[in-house]
Amino acid sequence: MKGSVAYRSIQKRGLHIGLLPALAAAVNGATPITLDHDLDVLPEVGRHLTVSRLAELVDDLAARLWAAGVRTDEHIVLHKRPNADVWVLACAASRIGAVPVMLSPSLDAATVGALLERVNRPNLLTDEHKLDVLSGLPLAELTRRVITVSGERPQTISLGKLAGSPRIKPVVRPIDEAAVITHTSGTTGLPKLVVHTPRTQGIRLKPQWRLLSLMRKRENVAIHIPFVHSRNVAAMALALLKEMPVLLMNESDPDTVAELFLQNRPGLIEALPNSLMAWEGLSDDPRKPFASVKYFSSTFDAIHPGTMSKLLKSSERRGAMFFQIYGQSEVGPAVGRAYFRNSAHKANGRCVGWQMPLGSAKVRVVSRDGNRPTEQNPGRIEVSWPGLAKTYFAEQERYDDNRDGDWWGTGDVGYFTRFGCLHMLDREIDMIPGVRSSLEIEDRVLSRLPELSELVIVPGAGSAAVPVICTHDDRPLDPGRWRSAAADFPQLADPVHIPQAELPRTGTLKVQRLALVERLKDQLGDRA
Template identity: 75%
Template sequence: MKGSTVYTSIQKRGLHIGLLPEMAAAVNPSTPITLDHDLEVLPEAGRRLTVAQYAEHVDDLAARLWAAGVRPDEHVVIFKTANADHWMLAAAVSRIGGIVVNLSPQLDPETVAVLLKRVGQPTLLTDGAKLDLLASVSLDDLTRRVLSSAGERPGAVTLASLAGSPRVRPVVRPIDEAAVITHTSGTTGIPKLVVHTPRTQGIRLLPQWRLLSLMRKKDTVAIHVPFVHSRMVAAMSLALLREYPVLLMREADPAAVAEQLVTHRPVFIEALPNSLMEWEELADDPRMPFGNVKVFSSTFDAIHPRTMSRLLKASNRRGALFFQIYGQSEVGPAVGRAYFRHSAHKANGRCVGWAMPHGAARVRVVSRDGHKPSEANPGFIEVAWDGLAKTYYGEQDRYDTNRNGDWWRTGDVGYRTRFGCLHMLDREVDMIPGVRSSLEVEDVVLSQLDELSELVVVQGPNAEPVPVICTVDDAPLDLARWRRAVADFPQLADPIQIPQAELPRTATLKVQRLALARRFGEQPRPSA
């Protein structure tokens, strides 16, 4: 069986992550999967697997879940310590017809309780550490049963105790019914539960399948994406079906990342924008950890030109490129564009790309005030295609407010150039009076001040734009250099410097801008 044949089948029948490892093993059973950490649910498995071994482990875990009482159509909430076994467990749930509900390990107990209640008596698949965290939550009232992937706790059945359970036949969910539920970043409150079907998951592979065609050889793909995110479904599916060796990375510390990149020399890196920003310092590492990278890829959030430029210049590969995809959990990949070594530093970071061809998403910009959207008068960005998420679980009315026929309103504002490039200026909720684009300010200033590790412009208590900054190693800010860098933005208030560790972040490392704005609206502002 060839990867292209399997891919064609997925486009017709949908993507079922419970079947994916077995399908990938049929394409090439020896494709290697390497981890930078141990699997908690299967500590004896080691850090180097073949896709055939991976598929065998998923089948084994599916049998254990069935023995625990999990059945088709049942919701299984997976809330556990960050680990690559999360994706294996999700595949195992899917393999027996369950509906996967992925929750970020960064969620607090109160939020988890709200989401468990919204799902309605699910099975909770967790671990000892998270059960300790949930000690104040009445799990008996909120769940049907509690299973532990690692660690014994009263009231929880351990998957280890079910080892050797009889294998069961796969159960395939209907193509247009819920298969995997992920959640939004929660930047504005309790996350929304986004429902993905086999059809929508399969359709979303199309743009990335073509991107991976740039790689002629079967070189290593490094993936550093939250294991709970819908993006992880696409990243793993594409890499395995195209027979690329996979390096699954959990650790984000630059020193640990450098060791993995130097050892495995990936040709393709998929990572969060803020992770890549944190790894910029590795561009100066004499071992050249990015030296073999042909393609950097990122989605989730816009990325600063400075970051792209530094990473591309750290690659030795001819024609190295940075491919940015603009999208969100509800729509998948909407538009994209490539940046190259000699021009990335001059790029307009607000230009997030063009619609991708051949059946990919359509994008439009709709007026907010009756006037034609433009750079000076940005409109609402909307997306339409068959890859849109089906609904928000338990919040259909909330979903419907963003849906207008085929079109989904993303919550971002922007405009299109006469050449068709989509410019995303800000989230609508983050717009600040007198500032055309907070993100644009951040792009420009970061490109001039290498000592800044992060810059976030938020609205202050008097509607003024407040730049919140973090510096490399938390060094004091040079105010004279700052003033020169922001000379074109006189509307900015004085900067506020905080340690980077104090930035409130989502599961995908986005800064929670509203939470940051509230912080400075509720207490005296410290000096820079």
């Protein structure tokens, strides 16, 4: 089977992740998958697989889940330490018609407990480490059963003990029913559970299927995305159907990442914006770990132009390109744009892209005050297409409140330029009076101060705009250099310098701005 045939089948029947490994094996079972870590559930399989071997593992684990008592239509919450086996186990759960609910390993026990209660006694698939973290929760009351990937604990079922269970015929879920549930980033309170269907998951492949079609040969693809995220579902489906060897990464330490790239020589890297920021120092590494990369790709948040420029200049490939996509869990990819080596440094970081080809998402900007949205008067950004998530699990009213017919409110504000580029200025909830765009200021000051590793502008007392800064290795920042770099922004208060490790982040490394304000409320009040 050709990858294009498999893709057309998905567009017709939807993306079922339980069937994906077998479908990809029919396209090319020899496509290699390299891991930078051992699978917790099956450490003996090693770090070098093929797609055919992956399909076998998913079939085996599906049988074990069935033997453990999981049944079609049941929810199974996956919450364990970061590991690619989360995605593999989600495929296995889907293969028997269960609905995987993917919870980030970064969530605290109270949040996990609240989400388990919302799902109404699901199965819980976890590991011994997380069982210790969740020890204060009444799991017997919150769950139908608790299953561990290995080891033995009282009142749990171990998948390790169920090897050799009879194989189960795969189940195909209805195209418009829940297939996978992920959650929002949790930057503003308890995460919402986002319901994806086979149809919505398949539709979201369209824009990047076209992008990958630009690649003239099969090249190694390095993927560094949280394994529980909806974007990982799309990234793995695209790579495997395109027969591209995959380096599936868990490690984020720059030195380790450099070694991985030198060993595997990826032609494409897809990673979180904050991961790429953490790795940009490798652009000066004399070993040139990014030399082989022709395509960098990032979603989630807009990325700083300086980071893109450094990465592109560290590639030795002709026509190297950075492709940025703006979207969110509820809408998938909304707009995108490409950046090139000689122009990325001049880019406006607030320009998140243009609407993509026919069949992709439609985007509009709606007035907040009755006047036409402009740069000085940004409006609300809304998205419409069949790829919108179906609902928020157990919060239909909350979901409906965010829709206007076919249009979904992203919560962001911005405007379209006369050339049709969408500029995203801020989250509406994060807007500060007197500040046109906190994100724009952050972009510009970061470009002027390479010693900064992060800059976040938050409201202080009296809605003053207070910069919270972090530096590489937590070194002190020269006050004179700060004053010079921030001279264009007199509305800023004096900066608050905190250690990088104290920045509250989500599982996708976004800064939790409201949590940061709460954590620093005494300091922010003093500075304002």
